[in-house]
Amino acid sequence: MSILIPLALVAVFGLAFGSFLNVCISRIPEGDSVVVPGSRCPRCGHAIRWRDNIPVLSYLLLGGRCRDCKQSISRIYPLVEILTSAMLALAYWRYRLSPEFIKAALVLMLLIVLTFTDLRTRRLPHKITIFGIAAGLILSLFVPVDARPLGWLLARWGFAASGPLLSLAGSLGGALMGGGLFYAVGEIFYFVGRRRKEYLEKKYPGEEFQAKEYLGFGDVMLMLMIGTFFGIPLTFETILLGSLGGTLVALPLSVADSRFKDYAWPYGTFLGAAGIFVSLGGDLLLERYLHWTGLG
Ligand SMILES: [Zn+2]
Known part of the structure; x- marks a missing residue:
């Protein structure tokens, strides 16, 4: 059978899922029920009204305005619906109907929600990341997680793990690497920030200075979650791509546009976007890189 029919179905369901993700994005950071x-x-x-709640279509028919108060509706709503639909269709195109597809679809939707909650409210709600960490660990028993270089280390120490157990080790390793790295860097920033505050307050007595928080605990939780789904190599790739993307976007805008001079950039948004890319094709990029460098 042609792949086009299931692909179109996934895209349509993707719009409906995207509509639900919009509810999660606007309500979970406020602590409201999504039901x-x-x-x-x-x-x-x-x-x-139900006829004004059809993904994308209603937004277009209403001209982007509420039927009752005529005020504009955020463009984020149709954007999230289209993005969810497109990402789920890409995941289906790559993995077809398989456990890999279910896992990719879940992590994609979690990352879309977190990307936009961080962008809109600078929050990465623990409710979502804790659910994601648990899901990532459980799914590692059914869909193999890249366990390099842990499998090799374990074998050297005389533990020849294989199958689901090795995959679970890869999942835990990814979480510890991603979360641990962000926790350590966060502590360093916190220490430097405190020192800077003390220094400035000594230099300018009577004035108050803020110790800026560059990396919050939400980012640590996000990386724990990404680690459980991806394992060590792809978690590392996500951090590299997210940081590179963040730098490429934030640096020129901060210099060129005065509105962004003191803008608090949402790191989680860049990590989320990188994670979305990695869950669809990060492994292919990694293998190509390893082949190119002669490592694999
Ligand atoms: Zn209204």
């Missing part, structure tokens, strides 16, 4: 009440206009509080 009740039904969708409401965030500006006038009017319940949204």
Whole structure:
């Protein structure tokens, strides 16, 4: 059978899932339920009619405005719906109907939610990351996680792990590497920030200075989650790509546009975007890189 029919189905379901992710993005950081009440206009509080709640289409038909108060609806809503649909379709195209697809679809949706909660509210809610960490660990028993270089180390120490156990070790290793690295860097930044604050307050007596927080605990939790899904090599790739992407976007904008001079860049958004890429094709990029450098 042609792949086009299931692919179109996945894309349509993707729009509906994207609609649900919008509810998660706007409600979970506020601590609200994602089930009740039904969708409401965030500006006038009017319940949204079912025919105005069709993904993307309703946004276009309404001209991007609420039917009741006529105020504009954030473009993030249709964007998240289209993004979810496109990413799930790409995952299906690569993995077909398989456990790999289920796992990729889940991590993609978790990362889309976290990318946008960090962008909109600078929050990476623990509710989402803790659920993700548990899901990543459990799924590692069914879909193999890249256990390099742990499998090799374990074998050297006389523990010849294989199958689901080796995969679980890879998942735990990825979480410890990703979360541990961010925790350590966060502690260093915290220490440097405190020192800077003390120094400035000694230099300018009577003035107060803020110790900026560059890496929050939300970022540590996000990396724990990414680690459980990806294992060590791909978690490392996500950190590299996220940091590179963040630098390439933030640096020129901070210099060129005065509005971004003191902008608090959401690191989680860049890590999330990198994770979305890695879950779709990060392994192919890694193998190509290892082959090119002669390492694998
Ligand atoms: Zn309204």
